[in-house]
Amino acid sequence: MKKSTLLHLRIPFSFYLLPVFLLALAVSGQVDQGNFWISFLILHLLVYPASNGYNSYFDKDEDSIGGLKNPPKVSKELYGVSIAMDIIALIGAFAISLEFALMIFIYGAISKAYSHPSIRLKKYPVIGWLAAGIFQGYWTFILSYIAVTNTNLADVWVASVQIPGALSTFLLLGSYPMTQIYQHEEDTKRGDVTISKKLGILGTFHFTAVAFMFSSTGFFYFFMKEFSLNAAILFGIAMFPVLTYFSYWYLQVRKNTLAANFSSTMRLNFISALMLNSYFIYLWLS
Known part of the structure; x- marks a missing residue:
């Protein structure tokens, strides 16, 4: 495998x-240990990297x-490797269940539609x-829930599953424009009109701040209801470093929009992922 292929994954x-x-x-x-490891590896070592590679190949x-x-620079090998990884992921998904495999397949199809020039959902701000x-x-x-619990889709239509699922999407809808904030020029060259491009640099910050406030409030009440007040308070504490850096970065961007760059975006992503991952692991273990 070429080094460029590995990097683009x-x-x-x-x-x-x-x-x-x-x-x-x-x-x-209760967690099914076998399904836990299979689904973890399928998602994080196959599906996500394959999506990254496919996106890079066409972008x-x-x-x-x-x-x-x-x-x-990308090569034809990257396209072949990303497709092969998707196929391996799909085969592995059948070891868990048909429903899980079907959901993995649909996820892969949407990720391809997001990037492929014949559809390219990425160029439509709201749809993308x-x-x-x-x-x-x-x-x-x-799909993660039905895998780790070894259940099926008939078991997910309860508030304790639907609410955190919906909140995770709401959090991502707020944070996703921030991942595009430094790519406005590159997106313009390709003719992609992203949601961040539509909002503008400062508008992206404002939009994310409002979405973060609502989603964090929703998570706080969910954790308080389903776990405990202490769990909800710890969630707020975990989010404090994210809010602190976001506020600091926003003030820097207000002074100079060039501060909305790759390095700062990745730093926010890292802090956010680190705090969320740590908190959810704590919640699981406790």
Whole structure:
């Protein structure tokens, strides 16, 4: 495998997508250990990297992209590897259940529609934004839940599952525009009109701040109701570093919009993922 192919798979970037899986784990109660490991590996070492690679192949970015500051030129190998990883993921998914495999297949299809030039959901601000938020949030939460609990879709239609699933999407719908904030120029070259491009740099910050406030409030009440007041308070404490850095960065951008750059975006992503992952692991273990 070429080094450029491996880099474009951006396997470490799965860390930033891990919170949704861990949230499903935290609210699941009894966990099927075998399914836990299979679903974890399928999502984070196959499905997400395959999606990254497929996206990179068709975008052919020259500037920084999520998890890769200086992307090398893509090759045909990247396309083949991403498709092969999707096929392996789908085969592995049948070891859990037909429903899980079907949901993995649909996730892969949407991720391809997001990037492929014949459809390219990415170029539509609202549709692309909704597709990313729903399928990386609620959809991934539900497929993770049925995997780790070894249940089926008939068992997820309860408030204790639907509410955190919906909240995960709401949180992603708020945070996703921030991942596009430094790519406005590159997106314009390709003709992609992202939600962040529509909102503008400061508008993206304002939009994310409001969405963060509502989703965090929703999570606070959910954790208080389903777990305890202490669990809800700890969630607020876990989110404090995220809010602190976000506020600091916002003030820097107000002074100079060039501060809305790749490095700052990745720093916010890292702090957010680190705190959410840590909190959900604590919640699961406790």
